[in-house]
Amino acid sequence: MAKVFITGSADGLGLMVGRLLVEQGHEVVLHARSEARAEDARVALPQAEAVLVGDLSTLAAMRDVADQANERERFDAVVHNVGLGYREPRHVETVDGLSQLWAVNVLAPYALTALMHRPDRLIYLSSGMHLGGDPSLEDPQWSRRRWNGVQAYSDTKLHDVLLAFGVARHWPGVPSNVVSPGWVPTRMGGRGAPDDLDQAHLTQAWLAAGDDPEARETGRFLYHQRPADLQPAARDPELQGRLLDYCREVSGVALA
Ligand SMILES: NC(=O)c1ccc[n+]([C@@H]2O[C@H](COP(=O)([O-])OP(=O)(O)OC[C@H]3O[C@@H](n4cnc5c(N)ncnc54)[C@H](OP(=O)(O)O)[C@@H]3O)[C@@H](O)[C@H]2O)c1
Numbered sequence: 001m002a003k004v005f006i007t008g009s010a011d012g013l014g015l016m017v018g019r020l021l022v023e024q025g026h027e028v029v030l031h032a033r034s035e036a037r038a039e040d041a042r043v044a045l046p047q048a049e050a051v052l053v054g055d056l057s058t059l060a061a062m063r064d065v066a067d068q069a070n071e072r073e074r075f076d077a078v079v080h081n082v083g084l085g086y087r088e089p090r091h092v093e094t095v096d097g098l099s100q101l102w103a104v105n106v107l108a109p110y111a112l113t114a115l116m117h118r119p120d121r122l123i124y125l126s127s128g129m130h131l132g133g134d135p136s137l138e139d140p141q142w143s144r145r146r147w148n149g150v151q152a153y154s155d156t157k158l159h160d161v162l163l164a165f166g167v168a169r170h171w172p173g174v175p176s177n178v179v180s181p182g183w184v185p186t187r188m189g190g191r192g193a194p195d196d197l198d199q200a201h202l203t204q205a206w207l208a209a210g211d212d213p214e215a216r217e218t219g220r221f222l223y224h225q226r227p228a229d230l231q232p233a234a235r236d237p238e239l240q241g242r243l244l245d246y247c248r249e250v251s252g253v254a255l256a
Contacts, residue, residue: 002209003027003049005075005119007056007065007112008082010041012186013125016201017079017208022047026209029072031065031082056082056108059096059251066115077121077208080109080160085188086129086153091142098250099141101149105156106140110163110247114255122176123207124164126157126221128183128229133158135233137242158231159243161221166240168219170255175218179203180228199224 004021008014010032018028022045030051032038038051052068054061069075084104092100098107109124132154139145140159142152164178181203182195203225206215214225221230233239248254 001026002076003029003073004077004079004208005029005031005052005069005116006079006081007031007108008033009079010037010044010051012081012188013181013184013201013204014079014081015041015044016197017081017204018045018048020201020205021209024205024209029069029075056112057094057100057103059103059107059111062108062111062251063115066112069112069116074117075119077123078112078116078119079123079125079204079208080112081125081204082108083125083156083188084153086150087190088149088152091147091152096250097141099152101152102140102142102156102159105153106159106163107247107251109160110244111251111253113163113167114248114251114253118171118174118256120174121208121216122164122167122174123204124160124176124178125204126160126164126178126180127153128180128223129154130157130161130180130234131229131231133231135231135236135239137239137246140246158234161230161234162240162243163247164221165219165234166244167255169237169240170244172218175207175216177207177218177220177222179207180221180223182223 009030054065168176181200
């Protein structure tokens with residue numbers, strides 16, 4: 001039995017991963033942005049051990065959610081699933097002066113990784129759209145560019161790959177992998193999304209709790225448990241290091 005924490009799991013793929021892991025006999029802790037959403041999560045999955053609460057668009061809440069997590073027993077696996085989508089109509093700046101999309105999609109997984117007791121396995125969520133992500137790491141906060149939600153999302157999903165691979169290099173003993181779930185009809189994906197929703201959560205659950213050695217490999221980008229098309233820049237150790245350095249500077253939190 002594995003203890004697994006899943007961020008952004010009041011709905012969508014995060015909740016689906018939680019439900020599957022519970023069915024498999026694992027202990028699941030969910031996470032929601034607010035008390036009201038936590039109650040929704042409890043109703044949706046009453047077998048969850050707990051629901052941690054915090055809006056992961058602010059650094060204060062990232063620290064608070066990490067504290068809540070660290071008050072519990074160390075997790076065997078963490079699924080960094082929280083995310084905003086590609087249809088954000090405008091640039092929103094957080095109280096920390098960051099792009100909200102970047103804060104939720106990139107800084108929250110980084111900060112929780114750095115602040116939480118180190119689990120045995122780490123899983124991050126990317127997307128096929130990372131292929132269109134800008135590998136320059138220039139202007140991640142969209143302070144110089146005119147807002148483009150698709151580009152901004154694609155950039156964050158490339159950053160998630162760099163984060164997962166950077167962590168895999170930094171902590172070679174902790175399998176750190178990244179999943180492209182397909183374009184599926186969750187609230188984020190939209191009704192017309194063409195890929196199979198029934199398959200979209202399976203790889204995350206397998207990486208979190210699967211017994212076979214393949215589930216414990218590290219530094220992989222997977223779609224349906226198989227290596228998927230990857231932007232070559234994502235394999236660049238220098239770029240991975242720059243992303244980690246940037247997240248450290250912005251958050252003031254370093255990976256141990
Ligand atoms: N669906 C797709 O086609 C697709 C494709 C590629 C990658 N992905 C990735 O898969 C992951 C899950 O996506 P999904 O499709 O399941 O999306 P979703 O249905 O919109 O669910 C996202 C979850 O994140 C939560 N969340 C968003 N902002 C938050 C914040 N500031 N603080 C706390 N929680 C927050 C949402 O909470 P609320 O419900 O309260 O808003 C929701 O529970 C994301 O990382 C996404 O980039 C999805």
